[in-house]
Amino acid sequence: MGTRNPKSPRGNALDREGLFRLAEEQYGTRPEYLWRTSPHSAVLRRPDNGKWYAVLMKVAREKLGLSGAGVADILDLKCDPVLAGSLRLEPGILPGYHMHKGNWITLLLDGSVEAEKIRFLLDQSYALAGGKPGQRRPAGHRDWLIPANPKYYDVEAAFAAQDIIRWKQSSRVAVGDTIYLYVAAPVSAILYQCRAVEVDIPFRRIRGAVRMDHVMNIQLLHRFQPDQLNLNVLRSHGVYAVRGPRSVPEPLLEEIRFLLRQAGKEEG
Known part of the structure; x- marks a missing residue:
């Protein structure tokens, strides 16, 4: 049985540093640390429109409804609401944390979600952050x-x-x-x-x-x-x-x- 390398995008798991390398290689984006009060929180945004397609945080496990003490490394991604409903039934995938729970999902970066699935969902999130040509906010609200x-x-x-x-x-x-x-x-x-x-x-x-x-x-x-x-x-x-x-x-x-x-x- 082969050993799992959590730092490699080619392994069975993907950690924070592996994600950052993947984002830079695939999309040309680097993490941005925006909050002094949350120094471990980073965002990844599309270079063409500035929209976020990923948010990485360290969150107390109890806040996520998980058992055990300590913190969890998590990745928030945009997701089609129809797909999100079924994904949240899988191990390591939760409703979006601090993001819109219908349009975002949270992935645990503890090895419970395989690297290939993370790569797929990251790519989907990047695409969704591109929006649709001519898309506008609902009339009556600005x-x-x-x-x-x-x-x-x-x-x-x-x-x-x-x-x-x-x-x-x-x-x-x-x-x-x-x-x-x-x-x-x-x-x-x-x-x-x-x-x-x-x-x-x-x-x-x-x-x-x-x-x-x-x-x-x-x-x-x-x-x-x-x-x-x-x-x-x-x-x-x-x-x-x-x-x-x-x-x-x-x-x-x-x-x-x-x-x-x-x-x-x-x-x-």
Whole structure:
């Protein structure tokens, strides 16, 4: 009987380092370590659109519903929901951890899933992360990145007093849209996830450089830590400045969704 080499993509098992080598050889991608608070968590993303196709983490076994103490090395992959249902019946394959459980699966990197199956599912995930030409988010819901300048308005104090506040509106924002408030210097980070609950409220005010004709009511959903989505993180996703309302690029949305799931929140 041959011996199993867990570090080789050609063996019967595949570990973290083997996956990284495989991803670089096959797709030209290298791991990115995005979170100071989770130094062992790495993402792999497609080079053409920046979307994640794999997330590697070390997670306490009890959080995965597994017996025994210690941590498990896991790999989260995108997966067709129909295929995911049957795969989760196999040893070493679980619902997506901290990711959308219908569209992601978790693989244990402990030898219980053979290397060839991991290679196949990794390739499927890479393909799924490519999306479909012309694919758009459902009508009626958009994700907005909107600047907040503490020089003109103390948004932190406003949200400390109540969870629904009034905000200057872009004419295209609709009820149900998600608003991410980027607080300008000295913070320079996305701090708040909100939902537009009322829009197109007539309101006329001119105060210095700030002019408002319509406002909206936005409800606080989640507060991020200042180092989670700071300007350096935004730049890594192609956002170099936030001077006015804009759509959130998909690579940045992937990271936001991951942070929300880490915090036990559902997107939106």
